[in-house]
Amino acid sequence: MGFEKFLEMKRKTKGMINIDPIQTGGILTPAARKMLEEWGDGYSVCDFCKGRLDEIRTPPIYEFVHEVLPEFIGAEVVRITCGAREAKFMVIHSLAKPGDWIIADSNAHYTTYVAAERTGARVREVETTGYPEFRVVEEAYEDAIREIRARGERVALLLLTWPDGNYGNLPDAKKVAKIAEENDIPFLLNAAYAIGRMPVSMKKIGADFIVGSGHKSMAACAPVGVLGMKREWENVVLRTSERFKNKEVEMLGCTVRGAPIITLMASFPAVAERVKHWEEQVEKARWFSGEMERLGIKQLGEKPHRHDLMQFESERLYEISKHRKEGGFFLYKELKKRGIWGIKPGVTRRFKLSTFAASREELKLVLRAFEEILSKG
């Protein structure tokens, strides 16, 4: 029948040391993996649904969404979405009219721009300090607001990526929250690389909205995200249908059923625990960064670093790539050969990685690999 290949799909990266920034926080816990068989069927979680996903009591989605998650992320109202990007779109689509402005940090994820574009909103970028730290200049949000308002145009939302996915920088979110409040503009914190890795409280930061990603940082199967907000936004973003009174328009009724929501819940006890050990993750990242610098590979972004996601720069690796027949792919191949996964194929001069899932012992192997690759030249 020609479809055999769909029966034989194997993951080729199994067992490798994983330093891929988009993957290290989304590896299932053993408890979550065990749930997959039981809950894999299409509408499995809907056995006892009375009309809305977040109100299902068996399995305990209601408790998870309305009690556990609000406490965990410091939000007053929480919903499950198909991902952080979908959550951002829900908010932007609810708050912005075509032509309105979203002010975002220039380290923002591409989906921030695309979500705005889908709504017809425009994005005004707030600059960073540029090379080598690329720190967001929080005060520049103020300038951007003034500039847009001076033209008689409307700012619908401030958005900050915390941390960003390029450098793993953690800007001063409270500062942006204060600017938002003083200017009476809602503020969304994109915490896709924070929620599930490190302690986060929307309330303490003072944001209006927060988004997280199950598959990026909460040890869940894709696609799943969380959206938290202050109660005052409930009627705006979670407004219900005129005709179907219990269906939320921006959710299109319901969002995630099946494995993604179940693994999000089943991983949660371990995720809540790992967040308490975040300082150890930061120490591990700093140690790794220091060792890389000792090899002459420079860490970009904030220093000392405060997140496991880092970008590195190496002119030497770039030079080597020029003399290799695989060109830029040589680094990816050399690492793969050594059982190390997650450096983007083709990059050498600048590359990102995450130390979140690997142990120090494994990271020592990564460091040794870089050392060998550099010395072999």
Next chain:
Amino acid sequence: MGFEKFLEMKRKTKGMINIDPIQTGGILTPAARKMLEEWGDGYSVCDFCKGRLDEIRTPPIYEFVHEVLPEFIGAEVVRITCGAREAKFMVIHSLAKPGDWIIADSNAHYTTYVAAERTGARVREVETTGYPEFRVVEEAYEDAIREIRARGERVALLLLTWPDGNYGNLPDAKKVAKIAEENDIPFLLNAAYAIGRMPVSMKKIGADFIVGSGHKSMAACAPVGVLGMKREWENVVLRTSERFKNKEVEMLGCTVRGAPIITLMASFPAVAERVKHWEEQVEKARWFSGEMERLGIKQLGEKPHRHDLMQFESERLYEISKHRKEGGFFLYKELKKRGIWGIKPGVTRRFKLSTFAASREELKLVLRAFEEILSKG
């Protein structure tokens, strides 16, 4: 820590005879279930991604999306979405401006209305013949178009639910396609209960768009859907971002990764095969319907029926419920006691079911259960 319940989630309906219309087509095949452990991690399918989900070659998503699915559903262009509702929203959001009209059958799924509402479009319903068959009057699309255009307003889309989720009726989709073409209005076929159960060809029907549901009818984990279209709509619905040239705006870049897309692919060989045996499913449904009528339980919707989803009516069960302490819940409880799952709790006078997943032997047990419940009174 109080989170034990998230580690102990068990599906309580395991092993029961399943006649729940939203569940019978979404039960994983053994091949798909086997894939879950391997592919459960967050961004598992993205190991070899070069920037866009549908272009991933390992696992073979590219081939599935660009070769296998277009052939299977008779579409020129296909994408994977988070579900049929998300696919409908993508199309409506691309084609309709606020205030525009969507003309839809009055058997349409609630998400058709909600997707329109999210865009600010209005829905003009096309009537059915009403009780007891509730057949869509295809010609009435023509009247609706004339009526709206006479007021100088714009019809952005015709939408037909094929079959609908209330009665399992299969209207004459070609007739609606012809009306759409004559009036130069795009036509979307909601085939969430068709694709994966029965043979469907968007091309043969003459629709512009078709949407299907992985978790509803393609033996896949939720959330996942398919969107097929004529090539002429590619630049409209799949327009790419101005800034990120390879990212599709309505997809927000990428949609479904992880278990839902993997199970959709792994189940596909079996799904492609089961579609060939659709006539046996129809015969089984008709036989079951006949036996129910013999018990005095009336089948609503088209007769003879052409789909496994059916609605039944019983004044007698309703009468019995009045004398039972559980009231309307008695039917649900009596069936559950007998290992039969899927009748909505609380309904007795009218209830829906699907014969898709149950064998004739199992359906005989269902019939015997109804017989006992009626005779016990």
